[in-house]
Amino acid sequence: MNVPSISPQTALLQVKLAVMYDSGTRDRALALMRQGIPNRVVAHELGVPRGTVGWWRHEDRKRRGEVYERPNDCPKCTNHAFDQQAYAYLLGLYLGDGHIISKPKQHHLSIFCAETWPGLIDEAEAAMRAVMALPSVKRRHKKGCAEVKSYTKHWTCMLPQHGPGKKHDRVIALEPWQQQIVDEFPWEFVRGLVHSDGCRITNWTTKIVAGERRRYEYPRYFFTNKSDDIRRLFTDTLDQLGVAWRQTNAWNISVARRASVALMDAHVGPKY
Structure with a gap:
């Protein structure tokens, strides 16, 4: 089985986040975001930096193969x-x-x-x-x-x-x-x-x-x-x-x- 490689910087970030926040916090954050709740609201509710919530959302989308398109009103x-x-x-x-x-x-x-x-x-x-x-x-x-x-x-x-x-x-x-x-x-x-x-x-x-x-x-x-x-x-x-x-x-x-x-x-x- 081919295992996708990740950069050293990504691996280091994942280790840091795993140490700082348990899997339960991340899972609760993902559950809220999948309901359409904005990152800033999730970050405030769970006491997690907004950048960390954004990273979790990005990784979740990548795992699920979801392509994100920014909403627009053009x-x-x-x-x-x-x-x-x-x-x-x-x-x-x-x-x-x-x-x-x-x-x-x-x-x-x-x-x-x-x-x-x-x-x-x-x-x-x-x-x-x-x-x-x-x-x-x-x-x-x-x-x-x-x-x-x-x-x-x-x-x-x-x-x-x-x-x-x-x-x-x-x-x-x-x-x-x-x-x-x-x-x-x-x-x-x-x-x-x-x-x-x-x-x-x-x-x-x-x-x-x-x-x-x-x-x-x-x-x-x-x-x-x-x-x-x-x-x-x-x-x-x-x-x-x-x-x-x-x-x-x-x-x-x-x-x-x-x-x-x-x-x-x-x-x-x-x-x-």
């Missing part, structure tokens, strides 16, 4: 209903200041937000949770910046624009189902783009009035992105909404006409 994979309005906003954030890491043992969506705008950080996290509630979401604070991260490989399903290299170096095009969501919630998509790669500022100029030069101030929106495709998605959506715009240089889109700024103020507004 709308594309499970037909799970999701908040499409939140998705339109999140899509805009991702195209502006987001990226996906997708490696064999590392999967997450990151949205980067300036810490100057705490409301934006909260909205980014809320949008991630509204699209997929099961993945864990965390914030990583750096100097002047917060990275909002949601951990699951299924963000590549929901954001198929993911790919190697920088977004402005590859083609960015929405799939039909994404375009349908953007068409239904265009303002949320514009909000996400402006909140990531845009701003609302106050410009000023001078005019001669009654022979006297006077300072004149007016609000203006800017959107800046190196990707021709992403800028086109932004301007196409503005056209759909009746917002007048112009391109001021290679990367910048400006909205400055009074009626169009009023529309943007009503539906987008400054970051906060």
